[in-house]
Amino acid sequence: MTAPPTDGGLDRPATSDTTARALVAAIPDPIFRIGTDGIYRGFKVDSEEDLMTPAEEVIGRSVHERLPPHVAEAILEAGRRAVAEQEVQRIEYSMQIRAEERDYEGRVVACGPDEFVLIVRDFTERTLQERVLQRERDFSRAVVRSTPSFLALVDENGTLLGVNRALERAAGIPEEAWLGHPFWKLFIAEEDVPRAREDFVRMRDGEPPGTVEYEHVGPEGERLVVDWTATIVHDAEGALRYLLCGLDVTARKQAEEEIRRSRARIVSAGDAERKRLERNLHDGAQQNLVTVTHSIHLAARSLHTDPGKAEEHLERALVELTTAHEELRELARGLHPQILSLQGLGPAVRALAGRAPISVTVITIDDVTRWHPLVESAAYFVVAECLTNTLKYARAATATVRVAPREHVLVVEVTDDGCGGAAPGEGSGLGGLRDRVEALDGTFEVHSPRGGGTRIRAELPLAMGS
Structure with missing residues (x-):
């Protein structure tokens, strides 16, 4: 139930009528009649809580007695200007009400030669909403900008x-x-x-x-x-x-293009390797086997007529067969060394170092630990190709090979004291190594300043699928 408005004499100006009283009563905001001297002459509020003081302590009091100084001065200044200019004035101010900061808007209009009416509206909630909206706008703007x-x-x-x-x-x-x-x-x-x-x-x-x-x-x-x-x-x-x-998506496009080029290099390298194997087989073991076949045919023809000649042909076939066996074993060693399969990466790497004509220091962990065959194979060929490059191009006196796991990767590092200048260009042995390592989601780095030696480092993920 709404309490009747408290009327402090606001509807009793020098001239008043029913229409004016009805209009004043219809306004929901607190209204105050104030003289240009700052003395309250009347008021209308829906609730005495809007007065902040008992109703009997309003009329006859000064705005300076009831309001903070800055608010009282702002109201008086606006009221006197409204009377002098006969124009509506608008002010905004804040006050501490019951330990809470409240925001108000005041509309000031002249209602006589020496008095004015102040209509007060509490817009604290609207201000809070505007502040929330402004914070949201500021947040959205910061997100968009950053x-x-x-x-x-x-x-x-x-x-x-x-x-x-x-x-x-x-x-x-x-x-x-x-x-x-x-x-x-x-x-x-x-x-x-x-x-x-x-x-x-x-x-x-x-x-x-x-x-x-x-x-x-x-x-x-x-x-x-x-x-x-x-x-x-x-x-x-x-x-x-x-x-x-x-x-x-520039980086993604570049990565996709590099993957395409890498795949093309792998296909090209595979074709080249097949041709090399075909050529080696043709020029080596195949020729030996052709000779073996021919010698056995000759031995068979002369077996009854000339046993001595047949024996010579068989001895020649045996020599050629032995040579073919050696050729095939050497060829197989280049594809996947038997020592790597049987004994593991450490012994295989030390075997590579032992065949080098320069001093090569090998630093590995124990020979018991084994990793995925693809990881061991890639690590072995990284060491093999790096040592080959060291011997062919670096003019180095010493080299060092380090193979050890670190967190989730196997780190393979080969350094030498040679002339430097190595680069993994397309079609090169180092380029093929990079492709082999990256095909396993590993990383491959070459640091080889001219005159400063070479350091090649590969990191191969240990978590490989079976």
């Missing part, structure tokens, strides 16, 4: 209204230089501009192209590849806008 994705806001013509910091940095263009230009003018590579304009027209006409990919030109002339999507939004006035979101 997100690593590219963001651009454009109107229905594709004209830029704003960009975020990531897009500014990527293009090397400050935000103010973007505004007013078409989206496709400043950043998109020239050859992709016609397609970008067509895609925007399609989107505006209700046929969104989905994710589109354009090339862009960075501040140093570098090329970036960006995937763009668009979302329809409306601004505070309800105007149609498009939020364009771009994701820099």
Whole structure:
């Protein structure tokens, strides 16, 4: 049940009528009649709580007695100005009410030659809502500005209204230089501009192209590849806008291209290796076996007529057969050394070092630990190829091989004191090693300054599938 309004004589001005009283009663906000001398002459409130003091302590009191000094002065100044200028004045102020900071708006209007009316509205809740909204806007703005994705806001013509910091940095263009230009003018590579304009027209006409990919030109002339999507939004006035979101996929594209090149190199290396095996078999063991076959035929023909001759042919066949066996064993050793399969990586690496004509120090863990065959094989061939390069090109006097697990990887490192200058170019032995290691999701690094020796390091993941 609503309490009747407390009337402190507000409806008793020099001239009053029923209409004026009805209008005053209908206003839900506290109303005060105050003289230009600051003395309260009347009031109307729905609840005495709005007065902050008992009702009998209002009329005849000064605003300076009841209100904080800064509030009293603001009300008096606005009231005197309203009387002098005969125009409505508006003020805002805050006060501590019952240990709570409250925000008020005051409307001040002259109601006589020496008095004015103050209509007070508590807008604390509205202020709190505005502060919350402002914090949300500030948060959203901070997120938009700091997100690593590219963001651009454009109107229905594709004209830029704003960009975020990531897009500014990527293009090397400050935000103010973007505004007013078409989206496709400043950043998109020239050859992709016609397609970008067509895609925007399609989107505006209700046929969104989905994710589109354009090339862009960075501040140093570098090329970036960006995937763009668009979302329809409306601004505070309800105007149609498009939020364009771009994701820099340059690194991904480069990685994909490197994977394609790596696969091509692996296929090419496989073809070359098959041809090498075919050539070695043809020139080596196959020729020996042809000779064996021919010698046995000759021995068979002369076995009854000339046993001595037959014996010579068989001895020749035995020599050729032994040679073919050695050729095949040597060839198999190059594919996968038997010592690696039987004894493990440590003994196999030490065997490699033992055959080198220079001093090679090998540092490994115990010979009992075994790893996945693919890991051991890759590690073995890293050491073999590195030592081969050291002997062929480095003119080194010493080398060191380190093989040891660390956390979740097997670290293989080969260093020498040679002339340096090694590089894993395409088609080279080191390039093939890099492909072999990266095919197992490992890493391969070459540090080889000219005149400063060479350090080659491979890290192979130990968690391999069976």
